[in-house]
Amino acid sequence: MYVGTQFRARSDDDFRMMAQLGVRHICQDPPGNAHSWTDDDLARFRDKIEGFGLILDMVELPLGSRPVEHSLSPGILLAGPERDAEIDSICRLIERLAKAGIPAAKYNFNLIGIPRTPDEPGRGGAASAAFRWDQTDQAASPGLAGVVDEDENWARIDYFLSRVVPVATSNRVRLACHPHDPYTPPGYKGVTRVLGTVEGLKRFVTMHDSPYHGLNFCQGTVAEMLDDPGAEILDVIRWFGERGKLFNLHFRNIRGGKLSFVETFPDDGDMDMIASLRLYQKLGYRYMVMPDHTPKVSNVDPQAPAFAFCYGYIIAALQALGQQPWGPPAAPQS
Numbered sequence: 001m002y003v004g005t006q007f008r009a010r011s012d013d014d015f016r017m018m019a020q021l022g023v024r025h026i027c028q029d030p031p032g033n034a035h036s037w038t039d040d041d042l043a044r045f046r047d048k049i050e051g052f053g054l055i056l057d058m059v060e061l062p063l064g065s066r067p068v069e070h071s072l073s074p075g076i077l078l079a080g081p082e083r084d085a086e087i088d089s090i091c092r093l094i095e096r097l098a099k100a101g102i103p104a105a106k107y108n109f110n111l112i113g114i115p116r117t118p119d120e121p122g123r124g125g126a127a128s129a130a131f132r133w134d135q136t137d138q139a140a141s142p143g144l145a146g147v148v149d150e151d152e153n154w155a156r157i158d159y160f161l162s163r164v165v166p167v168a169t170s171n172r173v174r175l176a177c178h179p180h181d182p183y184t185p186p187g188y189k190g191v192t193r194v195l196g197t198v199e200g201l202k203r204f205v206t207m208h209d210s211p212y213h214g215l216n217f218c219q220g221t222v223a224e225m226l227d228d229p230g231a232e233i234l235d236v237i238r239w240f241g242e243r244g245k246l247f248n249l250h251f252r253n254i255r256g257g258k259l260s261f262v263e264t265f266p267d268d269g270d271m272d273m274i275a276s277l278r279l280y281q282k283l284g285y286r287y288m289v290m291p292d293h294t295p296k297v298s299n300v301d302p303q304a305p306a307f308a309f310c311y312g313y314i315i316a317a318l319q320a321l322g323q324q325p326w327g328p329p330a331a332p333q334s
Contacts, residue, residue: 005288061175291311
């Protein structure tokens, strides 16, 4: 395993910064709608990334974390008339990723986005994302998704997996699905989110089983499903790791648990993140370890210094475990 990032580069200087900080492996997207990416688009973008001494380890399918109202693939999420065309498009994209030498893609199966309540002050006053169920509108009306019960949600997921997993398997492209963030009670905003529990994630990874079908394992999000993350998280990691279902690791800590938590820096929450890394190592995890997002700090740039802190923490922790933290070397620059 090795340090990585999905920090969205705002300019070429961000790519240079990643290389300077020792973050060789990245998840980043070419410009434009992923449904429209061509072979040339992917090859050109991969070459650009390699020009900075970086490796394009992963991209995102056109199934992001935003609510369905803003999705690039609403037909898939809503079982609408465009579903088959959108799935076909994603299957062809997976084939193009394989041709471009991009080994993995992350995605979400998300109807209502990532609910949060107002930010709260964290260490030193950093602005930390939070979710307090008692501060939400628990009777919020359904949005575009309408009412989607558990059975219907599973049926839509099954339909999608039945089509894309064989294509990913034959092309050896890992598909890494992000859990629903956070857990919400059944029927919130009309939707029962089935990937917001550990049992739901277990069911998910055993559907259409393949070594190329697994999780973008967000440790922070999984912790948000638990009553006592500090005591419970290692058993959860072990279950998925033993089955080879961890394809990317979002290395984030929280304080709190199910329905009431605040996000933290990795050294400032309830989980022992070093013990977690030691377990990932024991399980043979061999892909990126990355911050997904961080508290915002008091700086002209509130994000980059916080991410840099997390990269340093991950690199030092991996070195302390005797792990080479930078991954395979990047391709030579032309």
